[in-house]
Amino acid sequence: MRTQILSDKELVDQYIAGNEMALERLIHRHKDKVYTSIYCIVKDQYLSEDIFQETFIKAIDTLRSGKYNEEGKFAPWVMRIAYNLCIDHFRKLKRLPGVVTSEGDDIFKYMKFEETPVEEHMAVEKFEGKLKDLIEQLPEDQKEVVILRHFFNFSFKEVAEYTQSPLNTCLGRMRYALMNLRKMMEQQRVMLR
Numbered sequence: 608m609r610t611q612i613l614s615d616k617e618l619v620d621q622y623i624a625g626n627e628m629a630l631e632r633l634i635h636r637h638k639d640k641v642y643t644s645i646y647c648i649v650k651d652q653y654l655s656e657d658i659f660q661e662t663f664i665k666a667i668d669t670l671r672s673g674k675y676n677e678e679g680k681f682a683p684w685v686m687r688i689a690y691n692l693c694i695d696h697f698r699k700l701k702r703l704p705g706v707v708t709s710e711g712d713d714i715f716k717y718m719k720f721e722e723t724p725v726e727e728h729m730a731v732e733k734f735e736g737k738l739k740d741l742i743e744q745l746p747e748d749q750k751e752v753v754i755l756r757h758f759f760n761f762s763f764k765e766v767a768e769y770t771q772s773p774l775n776t777c778l779g780r781m782r783y784a785l786m787n788l789r790k791m792m793e794q795q796r797v798m799l800r
Contacts (some may be wrong), residue, residue, distance in 0.1 A: 623670060630670075641689050644759040648693045658696065662689040683769040684758055685778055741791045748785035750787035752777055759791055 613621070613629075615636070641662060646655040665688050669675050677684040688702035744752055748770075755761040755769060762783075768772040 617680055618677075619670065619675065623673075623675075623686070627700075630667065631782060633681060637685055640682070641685055641761070645689050645693060647760065648690075648758050649696065653695070658689065658692045660693055665692075679770065683765065686755075686761070690754070690759060738796070741788055742794075744791065745784050745787055749780045749787065752780040753784045755786075756781060 613632075615633060618633045618636075622633070638659075642659045643653060645658045645662070646652070649655055649658065662685060675684075700716055703745075742750055745753065751770060752766055755766045756763070759764040761769065763774060766777045770777065772780075782792055
């Protein structure tokens with residue numbers, strides 16, 4: 608019962624000391640946020656579950672090996688592992704061969720059976736793809752804030768802690784990122800649907 612009021616750092620210390628229940632409590636405490644963040648990026652339930660499990664396996668391996676040194680910032684550390692695993696997944700996908708149309712689209716992504724009309728689905732995917740490309744063009748500090756805030760659902764306070772930047776700096780980076788995205792969308796005439 609006492610583990611419910613312990614901080615993440617105390618739970619990590621207890622787990623390292625041999626208390627398996629402390630790890631269970633840590634996972635339970637952060638599972639919803641980690642899973643939701645992964646799902647927002649990969650948009651696939653089964654893949655999200657796989658990456659979620661792999662995230663905590665990596666975290667456990669690091670804790671057991673004695674290499675964990677995040678000074679009580681367990682949640683941002685686990686979120687960083689999850690984010691890196693999502694990025695790794697997409698890097699692997701880019702290396703996989705696919706059947707590509709003359710416009711550069713993989714035809715297998717249109718072969719899903721859904722209730723959404725194909726044209727609408729294609730338009731949304733095309734917009735999302737363009738938006739992701741535009742986000743990739745942002746300066747690194749702005750891109751990081753956008754990804755953490757909108758894909759990992761971090762609060763601005765959590766973004767500030769994760770990036771080790773002042774809160775106002777993070778807010779400014781988001782403001783400039785949105786201004787830059789708006790400008791790039793206007794220049795490239797990217798339409799919101």
